[in-house]
Amino acid sequence: MAERKSYITRSGFEKLRAELEFLWKEERPRVTHAVSVAAALGDRSENADYIYGKKRLREIDGRIRFLTKRMDELEVVDLGPRANADRVYFGAWVELEDEQGERVRYQLVGPDEFDAAQGRISVESPVGRALMGKRLDDEVLVRRPRGELRFTIVAIDYRQPDGRPSEGRPAGGASNDGPHGAP
CATH class of the missing domain: 1.10.287.180 (Transcription elongation factor, GreA/GreB, N-terminal domain)
Incomplete structure (x- = not known):
């Protein structure tokens, strides 16, 4: 295996x-x-x-x-500025809006670097799994033990929160070669 x-x-x-x-x-x-x-x-x-x-x-x-x-x-996975940042892949910063209009911002990272206090969630978490591959304005349904959550994706960005570009080459993209959209 x-x-x-x-x-x-x-x-x-x-x-x-x-x-x-x-x-x-x-x-x-x-x-x-x-x-x-x-x-x-x-x-x-x-x-x-x-x-x-x-x-x-x-x-x-x-x-x-x-x-x-x-x-x-x-x-x-080196992240870089993407010509087409309309899909959520590993490393993306994603801004979500819930049904009450509240907004949250997360970066999808690996399990070794998740930090909820810093807005970094694992691609293996329920929210991370639900977001992978989605597009701007898509509705996302997150199933969790405490019930379902619905979000709308209002922004996708591959830049650091301070505006700096993320490092290196893009991960994933048009060819979804690896799991989590990574090459």
Whole structure:
């Protein structure tokens, strides 16, 4: 069975890379030094600094392993200004209007970088799945455990909220080669 690719924006991938570098080059050496100092103090069985340090090292090593493996599995989708931004694909900023006239704005991102507080939702979420491939002015029905929501797509943009163009080449587009509209 073919493995399903997970997608991530360039900025999301760079955040993971920065975290990995920080853990490997700064945090792990700092904690390793603290464990060495604590170990030199003698009895390790009741040495809280030593016990905590070893626990923290295990956590750091686990996160390093996870990030290393996960980053190998991810496909970076570079987003760029699109000549035809009338469809919703991975990386799009989408403004929706509900039945009461309230508006919300979301960016469709991969599961590794979703952040609801920042308006970034996963393409694998109910809202994300409902939006993929839709056009401007389409009505979107979102089925969720608490009931259905109806939205109208009022804007699709492939620019950052501050107006900067998104990075790189477009993802998806006319040929819907990969899942989530990504190549």
